Amino acid sequence: MIMDNIADILKKGERFFLASHKDPDGDAIGSILALGETLILSGKDVALFNEGPIPDSFASLKGIERVANSFNPGSGFDALFILDCANLERVGNISFHLSKIRPLINIDHHENNSQFGDLNLVDPDSSSVGEIVYRLIKLADLPMNVAVAENIFVAIQTDTGSFRYKNTTREAFHIAGEMLGWGVGSWKISRKVMDGYTLKKLRLLESTLKTVELYHAGKVGLMTITKQMLSKAGADNSDSERFVDYPRFISGVEIAALIREIGKDYYKFSLRSNDWVNVADLASHFGGGGHPSAAAFTREGSLEVVKKDFLSKARGFLDRR
Numbered sequence: 001m002i003m004d005n006i007a008d009i010l011k012k013g014e015r016f017f018l019a020s021h022k023d024p025d026g027d028a029i030g031s032i033l034a035l036g037e038t039l040i041l042s043g044k045d046v047a048l049f050n051e052g053p054i055p056d057s058f059a060s061l062k063g064i065e066r067v068a069n070s071f072n073p074g075s076g077f078d079a080l081f082i083l084d085c086a087n088l089e090r091v092g093n094i095s096f097h098l099s100k101i102r103p104l105i106n107i108d109h110h111e112n113n114s115q116f117g118d119l120n121l122v123d124p125d126s127s128s129v130g131e132i133v134y135r136l137i138k139l140a141d142l143p144m145n146v147a148v149a150e151n152i153f154v155a156i157q158t159d160t161g162s163f164r165y166k167n168t169t170r171e172a173f174h175i176a177g178e179m180l181g182w183g184v185g186s187w188k189i190s191r192k193v194m195d196g197y198t199l200k201k202l203r204l205l206e207s208t209l210k211t212v213e214l215y216h217a218g219k220v221g222l223m224t225i226t227k228q229m230l231s232k233a234g235a236d237n238s239d240s241e242r243f244v245d246y247p248r249f250i251s252g253v254e255i256a257a258l259i260r261e262i263g264k265d266y267y268k269f270s271l272r273s274n275d276w277v278n279v280a281d282l283a284s285h286f287g288g289g290g291h292p293s294a295a296a297f298t299r300e301g302s303l304e305v306v307k308k309d310f311l312s313k314a315r316g317f318l319d320r321r
């Protein structure tokens with residue numbers, strides 16, 4: 001079984017390269033930190049990579065100082081681990097250089113994962129990659145401590161939206177509970193990772209909330225962030241992490257979207273659904289992807305046009321019920 005093969009590589013190897021997707025969320029950061037820390041505790045050598053930018057809310061996670069955003073492929077790695085990436089390009093600009101390190105081990109939970117690894121451990125039923133890392137640690141009998149536990153907790157907590165999204169399983173609660181047994185202070189982590197707003201983030205939220213619009217009989221909720229709004233708040237796009245939840249909170253909304261201007265006539269759509277719409281399918285119509293209830297895509301064109309195209313496709317998905 002693939003899981004046993006990977007556990008074997010973790011036990012026998014000495015040097016590992018670990019990377020996760022650019023614009024990281026808590027699962028991307030937490031899962032490489034957790035796997036990195038347990039390997040270091042076992043006396044192994046690890047290089048951790050994330051292209052960034054790393055949101056302020058993760059600045060105090062245990063081991064974060066080890067995560068590099070520049071890359072020298074070096075040599076002598078026993079394996080390359082790519083975590084929480086549906087495809088290799090998600091790693092960012094270094095994806096091209098990574099082909100030098102083998103075997104490439106792909107650990108993920110996106111349904112649309114392209115199976116780009118030499119070994120692919122893809123489990124869409126896992127709440128987070130942090131949950132899969134936990135199982136690997138158990139299987140390979142790797143050491144746990146509070147740093148490993150904290151990062152697994154963060155991965156699960158952030159990918160389940162603090163245990164509220166549809167992927168919040170009994171197993172997710174079970175593992176999170178076990179992490180508290182290792183000394184993780186869940187309230188402290190929540191304060192840092194889920195709260196921990198900076199003033200610029202709150203200012204950005206203030207202006208973003210003013211853009212809320214409802215469409216299709218209140219079933220689609222949209223918010224928009226322009227470059228101008230970012231600069232006015234002194235913020236950047238990493239400050240808008242989870243803002244898409246606000247239109248999702250509105251009663252009656254099934255599809256929530258946050259549209260962010262990321263370049264000239266270039267927009268990123270972050271999507272969430274509350275119940276029946278598979279937003280990964282919806283995003284795939286525009287070349288994106290993700291999970292059934294959390295997905296994203298990017299689109300070129302004027303704001304008016306990209307919004308209109310999205311709303312017309314979204315209507316089709318709402319009508320399918």
Ligand SMILES: [Mn+2]
Nearest residue numbers: 027084129159
């Ligand atoms: Mn994830």
